[in-house]
Amino acid sequence: MTQPIAMLDGPLWPYLALMLFAVLPTEIWRWLAVGFSRGLSNDSPLLEWVRAVATALLAGIVAKLMVSPPGVLAAAPGWVRVAALAAAAAVMLFDKRRMMLAVLAGEMILIGGVWLFAAG
Amino acid sequence: MFRAGILSNPLRPDGLMSVSADWSWQRVALAGMRDALMLPAWIVGFGLIGIGSLARDVGYPVDVAVLSTILVWAGPSQVLFFASIAAGAAWSAIVIAIAFASLRFLPMTMAILPLLRRPGQSIWQQLLLAHYVAVTAWSEGLRRLPGIAPHQRVAYFLGFANTCMVVSSIGTFAGYYLLGALPIPFAAGLLCLTPMFFLVSLIAGLRHRGDVAALILGLAFAPVCEHFIGGGFDLIVAGLAAGSLAFLIGRKRKPA
Numbered sequence: 001m002t003q004p005i006a007m008l009d010g011p012l013w014p015y016l017a018l019m020l021f022a023v024l025p026t027e028i029w030r031w032l033a034v035g036f037s038r039g040l041s042n043d044s045p046l047l048e049w050v051r052a053v054a055t056a057l058l059a060g061i062v063a064k065l066m067v068s069p070p071g072v073l074a075a076a077p078g079w080v081r082v083a084a085l086a087a088a089a090a091v092m093l094f095d096k097r098r099m100m101l102a103v104l105a106g107e108m109i110l111i112g113g114v115w116l117f118a119a120g
Numbered sequence: 121m122f123r124a125g126i127l128s129n130p131l132r133p134d135g136l137m138s139v140s141a142d143w144s145w146q147r148v149a150l151a152g153m154r155d156a157l158m159l160p161a162w163i164v165g166f167g168l169i170g171i172g173s174l175a176r177d178v179g180y181p182v183d184v185a186v187l188s189t190i191l192v193w194a195g196p197s198q199v200l201f202f203a204s205i206a207a208g209a210a211w212s213a214i215v216i217a218i219a220f221a222s223l224r225f226l227p228m229t230m231a232i233l234p235l236l237r238r239p240g241q242s243i244w245q246q247l248l249l250a251h252y253v254a255v256t257a258w259s260e261g262l263r264r265l266p267g268i269a270p271h272q273r274v275a276y277f278l279g280f281a282n283t284c285m286v287v288s289s290i291g292t293f294a295g296y297y298l299l300g301a302l303p304i305p306f307a308a309g310l311l312c313l314t315p316m317f318f319l320v321s322l323i324a325g326l327r328h329r330g331d332v333a334a335l336i337l338g339l340a341f342a343p344v345c346e347h348f349i350g351g352g353f354d355l356i357v358a359g360l361a362a363g364s365l366a367f368l369i370g371r372k373r374k375p376a
Contacts, residue, residue, distance in 0.1 A: 001178055002205045002214070014180040015187070021211055022201040023191045025219035030250040033229030034243065040234055045371070047231060051262075052334040052370065053363030054227035055325075058255060058318055059338025060345075060358045061196065061224070065315040067343045070199060071170070073311040075304050081312065088316050092323040099320050100159050106316045107309050114305040 080113030139268050145275040148268075152279025155264070160256045160317075161284040165291035167195055167314045170307075172295025174202035182296045189292045190285060193254050195314050196221050223356055227363075229253045235265045236273050249274065252281035259321035330370015337362035 004013045040047055065073075066081050073081070088106030091098050139151050168189055175185035180202070188198045197218045204214045229250045236249050257280060265273050299307065322335050341358035349357055 002208050002211065005211070014184045017205075017211075018184055018188055018191070018201070021215050022188060022197055022218060025215050026192050026194050026197045026222040026225070027251065028219070029222050029225040030229045030253055031247060033226050033233065033253075034246045034250050036226070037230040037233040037237075040230065047234065048330070048370065049364065049367040050227040051231045052330055052367040053359050054224060054231055054258075055322060055331060055334035056338030056341070056362035056366060057224040057227065057355065057359035058259075058322055059335045060342030060355050060362070062315045062318045062322075063339045063342040064346060064355065067346060069311070070203070071311055072304055072307045076308050076312070084312060085316060085319055088320050089323060092320055096324050096326075099324055102320045103159075103163065103313070103316055106320075107313070110312050110316075111305045111309040114308045118304065118308075 075118045076110060076114045077117050080110060080117060083113065084110035139272060139276060141269040141272070143272065145272065148272045148275040149279030152276040152281075153283045155260070156280045156283035156287075160260055160280075160321075161287040163313055163317045164195075164254075164256050164284050165287035166310055167291075167317065168198070168288045169291045169295035169299055169310055171195070171198045171202065172292045172297070173299035174199065174206070175292075176296050176300075178202055178205045180205075182293060185292050185296050186289050189288050193251065193285065194222060194225070195254075220353070220356065224359070225253060228258050232258055232261050232265075235261065236277055238270065238274065245274075249277065252277070252285070255318055255321060256284055257281040259325050263325045328370060330366050333369040334363055334366035337366055 004017070008016060062085070066078075066085065069076070069081060076084075084106040087109050088102040091102035091105050139148055143151070171189060172182070172185050175182070175188070188201065192198050192201070200218050200221060201214065204217065209217075232253060233246065233250065237246070257277065260280065261277055265277065268276055299310075302310075326332055326335065338359065341362040342355060345354040345358040345361075348354075
């Protein structure tokens with residue numbers, strides 16, 4: 001386990017570590033965005049591009065989590081993970097209002113798939 | 121209380137409940153809370169159950185786990201933080217990994233703030249609004265806010281996002297004490313909830329050809345870049361390349 005920095009160790013260390021090493025590197029981008037978005041109008045082409053990049057980044061995270069799954073999700077065979085997401089996507093493409101049904105369908109395939117096909 | 125609202129505001133074709141322009145801010149905030157409780161808040165809440173157990177594994181107190189949900193408000197950053205401590209990574213490596221994983225908040229926040237901006241809004245109010253930007257509030261916000269009168273958007277957004285945050289804090293707290301006891305298929309199901317909801321939210325928010333292209337290219341480019349680039353830069357490269365290409369596709373052929 002990563003050790004506390006010696007001179008800062010103490011009962012408050014976990015809180016300090018959280019602020020310095022998790023909150024700050026995450027929040028900084030939201031703060032910078034406040035500065036950058038000043039004077040940016042709602043329908044500018046720059047904003048369209050920014051939106052497209054944000055959408056692609058999120059889609060990229062989905063793909064990465066499928067290719068290299070964290071923790072116990074790795075217990076699900078690759079095709080089960082992909083089938084679960086494909087089922088959720090298929091429901092959404094059929095009817096964009098059915099978010100609940102889409103998530104339920106995907107989860108059922110994933111949980112059932114791990115139950116039936118996970119090694120061990 | 122909700123019944124009257126629902127009866128007087130029939131479902132719009134896109135399935136979203138409408139908010140009347142003459143509602144008080146309290147009623148608008150309640151509408152935001154209601155929309156969050158219809159599904160999104162539960163997904164984020166269940167998705168962050170795992171954070172509690174990760175924090176417990178490294179011996180951090182339960183309030184650090186819950187604080188991480190409130191102050192970081194980004195599942196991937198929280199997973200990286202606790203999982204890297206467990207793995208013994210250097211602090212500098214942890215910071216860099218989290219900073220790269222969170223770079224998405226720059227374009228995401230820039231895209232949603234113009235919808236929430238009002239004349240006379242202070243920089244502090246904008247910083248506060250920006251803090252709530254994460255996948256759920258972002259994708260749902262981009263989808264729902266344009267249909268709401270500009271002066272009501274902040275109340276709606278805060279009602280929606282705070283509800284998600286409260287439910288998620290309870291989820292993180294519960295996970296700290298409960299998750300270890302869960303059978304593997306269900307634990308895997310909880311971990312898959314985040315990517316699944318990311319994908320479902322993105323599809324729900326598709327408006328035109330450019331959006332579709334960004335989604336498909338992002339899905340395709342990320343694994344390729346991970347294979348050939350790696351080292352933490354891959355996601356940014358994939359996002360910039362796929363997003364820029366999608367932007368050009370969207371410009372060429374206007375609304376599908």
